[in-house]
Amino acid sequence: MRVLMFGWEFPPHISGGLGTASYGLTKGMASLGNVNVIFVVPKAWGDEDQSVVKLVGANTVPVAYKTIHYAGGKKSFEKIEVDSRIIPYTDPEEFWAYTRGEIDSRKIVVSTDEKGRIEFSGKYGSGLLEEIRKYAIVASVIAHENEFDVIHAHDWLAYPAGIEAARASGKPLVIHVHATDFDRSGGNVNPDVYAIEKSGMDFASRIITVSNLTRDIVINRYNIDPDKVVTVYNAVDPVEIADNHLISRGFDEKVVTFLGRITLQKGPEYFIEAAHRVLKVMNNVRFVMAGSGDMMDRMIRRAAALRITDRFHFTGFLRGNDVFRMLAMSDVYIMPSVSEPFGISPLEAMQSNVPVIISKQSGVAEILTHAVKVDFWDIDAMADAIYGILNYPALSRMFIRNGREEVIALKWENSARQVRTVYREVLARN
Amino acid sequence: MKHVSRKAVCLHFEVHQPFRLKSYRFFDLGHDHYYYDDYANESIMQRIAARCYIPANKILLDLIRKHKGKFKVAFSISGLALDQFSLYTPEVIDSFRQLAATGSVEFLAETNSHSLASLKSREEFEKQVNQHTQKMKDLLGVEPTAIRNTEMIYSDQIGAWMADMGFRVTLTEGAKHVLGWKSPNFVYCNSINPRLKVLLRNFVLSDDIAFRFSNRDWCEWPLTASKYAGWISQLASSGEVVNIFIDYETFGEHHRSESGIMDFLAHFPGAVLKSTPFVFMTPTEVADHFQPIAPVQVPSPISWADEERDLTAWLGNELQTAAFEKLYDLSERINTCAGEELKKDWVYLQSSDHFYYMCTKFFSDGAVHAYFNPYETPYDAFMNYMNILSDFELRINREAPCSEEFNIARRMKEAARDKDFLIENLQRELDQLRKKVRKPVPAKKKPVAKKAAVAKKVPAKKAAAAKKVPALKKAAVKRTAGKQVNKK
Structure with missing residues (x-):
């Protein structure tokens, strides 16, 4: 079975869960053996992970697209790169850095294909929609050039590409909903984005959602037939714990960590308020907000106003190994998201032997048993849980031991198998 | 001149x-x-x-x-x-x-x-x-x-x-x-x-x-x-x-x-x-x-x-005041520390420039604030400073542990200081009241004495007035004498 997959980002050039999930799923597919994936992203950098799958970037070549076929046995899928200046995903993180600094945004990259010239320029805002449209145009060309059985598009940025590829080839389209605009915007849905999402969902033969929470949104908010929507939970890659032993903490206090983009969707303000409550009753603790985002400055001011900044630290955006260092230093991990379609990061924390507190408004809450679940707005319950885990070692030990077992059982291979079942159903109907 | x-x-x-x-x-x-x-x-x-x-x-x-x-x-x-x-x-x-x-x-x-x-x-x-x-x-x-x-x-x-x-x-x-x-x-x-x-x-x-x-x-x-x-x-x-x-x-x-x-x-x-x-x-x-x-x-x-x-260039927003309060919260405990390095850091961390970098008044004086400023934003300046201050506090804790006893001692010292202050105030009030109580006596009686002097001329009350006046004078003399003694 050959799958033409459209994504928007690929490790290590990721900004959030989408890239991690796409990567994990393709790895899972590769391990199944009989599924070959052609993964398309707007921009390949050339340094993507090639340990499991052979990836080829073509961004140094000034053409619109390029396919490189590898006949070799283990190189199970190819990557086609469309040269562009777009910034991946609807990511406030990047957007913020983009508007704050002075990155050269006026540079226009011109790329050509044999049918004419396609110009990829790009600013974020309205320019993003333009990039999506162009991505779709190139997608139809790619569909003509390649052999495949089914098309799989990850998230709204790639839906138009998936639709165009399906129209060009007549093959069935499966879309994968990692998030909806209802999650990202906190209710203020952008009509343009909604239209793109809705058209993708209407056109698709099947819709995969990352949780039942998201499935309900798709069914109710986008008015989609429930029979068409299937939930396939994400998983997490195993990490070597050996590294963690090397990290020592330079102080005695316990550490409670929030790790993620500091945006409305992630609920950072509830974390600060909970921290304030905990600090009223115990002093032997430090809180860390790791990450950056459009709400960061406001959060710093809030913490300063509450006079807790000697115990509440901001680290800025963490990269690579620093994420694991941060987790290794933590005693509690907290994800108070207002709306989280899935949320892979608590699973990573559990792998690092850190007890987690997650909001009930997250998809991952549906599959985790050994985690504290609270409503994102329930600051008292959150403070209570933090205090409990920090002060009752037995509780903490139980969460660590059981959580680790629970998270080991979550494998991308299983997710990939479920996705393969979806493909088979779609193909059988065709 | x-x-x-x-x-x-x-x-x-x-x-x-x-x-x-x-x-x-x-x-x-x-x-x-x-x-x-x-x-x-x-x-x-x-x-x-x-x-x-x-x-x-x-x-x-x-x-x-x-x-x-x-x-x-x-x-x-x-x-x-x-x-x-x-x-x-x-x-x-x-x-x-x-x-x-x-x-x-x-x-x-x-x-x-x-x-x-x-x-x-x-x-x-x-x-x-x-x-x-x-x-x-x-x-x-x-x-x-x-x-x-x-x-x-x-x-x-x-x-x-x-x-x-x-x-x-x-x-x-x-x-x-x-x-x-x-x-x-x-x-x-x-x-x-x-x-x-x-x-x-x-x-x-x-x-x-x-x-x-x-x-x-x-x-x-x-x-x-x-x-x-x-x-x-x-x-x-x-x-x-x-x-x-x-x-x-x-x-x-x-x-x-x-x-x-x-x-x-x-x-x-x-x-x-x-x-x-x-x-x-x-x-x-x-x-x-x-x-x-x-x-x-x-x-x-x-x-x-x-x-x-x-x-407002140094203490104009909540970041600056939070950092400022935190810094000087340590001032009492730093005095109990002996370490040379700690004392030196205490001097260097107090420099007003650290607060100046956290200033968010970007408009009229932005150019002046940006001069020599090593930070991209006031928030970066704040985060960096607070991290350093936290480490500094850890070192103070090591040298002068903020133990229960220390806290209790500090609280008692504060209470004692408050009480001293209260006592001082009350003492002052008491002194004032005492003065008031003493002064009005001659002040009130003097006009009476004058009236009495006037009354002397009235023959009908002569005897009664004559008796009163010397008595009052004697009392006044005694009091002034008492005061002088007190002063000495």
């Missing part, structure tokens, strides 16, 4: 460089106890020494020699700048020593850390001024009689503390909202303790040099020595003292030498002496030669910073 007709120009230069902090991350907490960006500190210090301190000192020395004692100037050099001179550019200290040896240069006292301690505690303020005075004695061999607080921060209360410490004169901003219609070109005095004279900066003439000198859009550009002397000369009829207080880095660093600022410095004193009735005096000389014309009322602190001339 021979000086009464004279007019004076008082030139004062501020020299300060903070110890800039390196990028200190959360992960470094408890591991890394060195906070300073040595590379930045050394390279900036060497750059400014080469561009400003060395050449400008040479110009001043030449001027003093050329005018044979008629040219005078004053400096305040922060303790942190002195420390960095010793570390990176000892030749600058030598050149200041040469200036000190001429006798025409006055060096002022200030807080060692160029800190905001005067806004927090009298004790800390006095301690830092004494540290600085000691450093001036050791390095330059001078003993200051005048004082200038960090960035000209001044209030009636701070002035009174300065007077109590024995200083005769201080410098501050001629802020419009304080002066109103009054002129900065006279000598004023502190409103609590008139023994302290207050010199107010003429910010128009000062900023002509400090801010506008190289601005080609300025209608007065280019500023020449004779033009500037002309402006000073115009003030002769309406003032006694012209106070020109500026950053020393103005010469060669804020305005590069290509702008002609060094030539201006070399020539304007000559032009002033030649074509105006003004002479140069140091702050202490000004204080000796002129009588204050009025007390200046400054109930809340002013400074020379920004358009507002208040404290």
Whole structure:
């Protein structure tokens, strides 16, 4: 079975869960053996992970697209790169850095294909929609050039590409909903984005959602037939714990960590308020907000106003190994998201032997048993849980031991198998 | 009295460089106890020494020699700048020593850390001024009689503390909202303790040099020595003292030498002496030669910073106040620590610059705030500073554990202090009440006595009145005697 997959980002050039999930799923597919994936992203950098799958970037070549076929046995899928200046995903993180600094945004990259010239320029805002449209145009060309059985598009940025590829080839389209605009915007849905999402969902033969929470949104908010929507939970890659032993903490206090983009969707303000409550009753603790985002400055001011900044630290955006260092230093991990379609990061924390507190408004809450679940707005319950885990070692030990077992059982291979079942159903109907 | 007709120009230069902090991350907490960006500190210090301190000192020395004692100037050099001179550019200290040896240069006292301690505690303020005075004695061999607080921060209360410490004169901003219609070109005095004279900066003439000198859009550009002397000369009829207080880095660093600022410095004193009735005096000389014309009322602190001339450059937003409160929360415990390194860090971390970098007033004074600012945003400055402060606190905890006993002891000490205060107040009240109780007795009875004296003339009541009067007189005498005894 050959799958033409459209994504928007690929490790290590990721900004959030989408890239991690796409990567994990393709790895899972590769391990199944009989599924070959052609993964398309707007921009390949050339340094993507090639340990499991052979990836080829073509961004140094000034053409619109390029396919490189590898006949070799283990190189199970190819990557086609469309040269562009777009910034991946609807990511406030990047957007913020983009508007704050002075990155050269006026540079226009011109790329050509044999049918004419396609110009990829790009600013974020309205320019993003333009990039999506162009991505779709190139997608139809790619569909003509390649052999495949089914098309799989990850998230709204790639839906138009998936639709165009399906129209060009007549093959069935499966879309994968990692998030909806209802999650990202906190209710203020952008009509343009909604239209793109809705058209993708209407056109698709099947819709995969990352949780039942998201499935309900798709069914109710986008008015989609429930029979068409299937939930396939994400998983997490195993990490070597050996590294963690090397990290020592330079102080005695316990550490409670929030790790993620500091945006409305992630609920950072509830974390600060909970921290304030905990600090009223115990002093032997430090809180860390790791990450950056459009709400960061406001959060710093809030913490300063509450006079807790000697115990509440901001680290800025963490990269690579620093994420694991941060987790290794933590005693509690907290994800108070207002709306989280899935949320892979608590699973990573559990792998690092850190007890987690997650909001009930997250998809991952549906599959985790050994985690504290609270409503994102329930600051008292959150403070209570933090205090409990920090002060009752037995509780903490139980969460660590059981959580680790629970998270080991979550494998991308299983997710990939479920996705393969979806493909088979779609193909059988065709 | 021979000086009464004279007019004076008082030139004062501020020299300060903070110890800039390196990028200190959360992960470094408890591991890394060195906070300073040595590379930045050394390279900036060497750059400014080469561009400003060395050449400008040479110009001043030449001027003093050329005018044979008629040219005078004053400096305040922060303790942190002195420390960095010793570390990176000892030749600058030598050149200041040469200036000190001429006798025409006055060096002022200030807080060692160029800190905001005067806004927090009298004790800390006095301690830092004494540290600085000691450093001036050791390095330059001078003993200051005048004082200038960090960035000209001044209030009636701070002035009174300065007077109590024995200083005769201080410098501050001629802020419009304080002066109103009054002129900065006279000598004023502190409103609590008139023994302290207050010199107010003429910010128009000062900023002509400090801010506008190289601005080609300025209608007065280019500023020449004779033009500037002309402006000073115009003030002769309406003032006694012209106070020109500026950053020393103005010469060669804020305005590069290509702008002609060094030539201006070399020539304007000559032009002033030649074509105006003004002479140069140091702050202490000004204080000796002129009588204050009025007390200046400054109930809340002013400074020379920004358009507002208040404290908002350092304590204007919640980030700054949070960091400030946190820092001085440690002040009591640091006194129980003995470690040399800790004490040194305590001095360096107090520098007002750290708070200045957290300022969020981007508009009118953004350019000034961005100058020498190592941080991209005020938030970066805050996060970095708080991380360092947290590590600093960890070290204090190790040396002087904030144990239960310590907390209890502190709480009891506070309670005792409150009680003392309460007792003092009650005692004072009691004394007042006692006085009131005693005084009215003669005050009430005297008119009665007079009436009685009048009554003497009335024959019908003669006998009764005669009996009363001596008795009252006796009582009065007894009481005054009692009072005298008490006084002794």
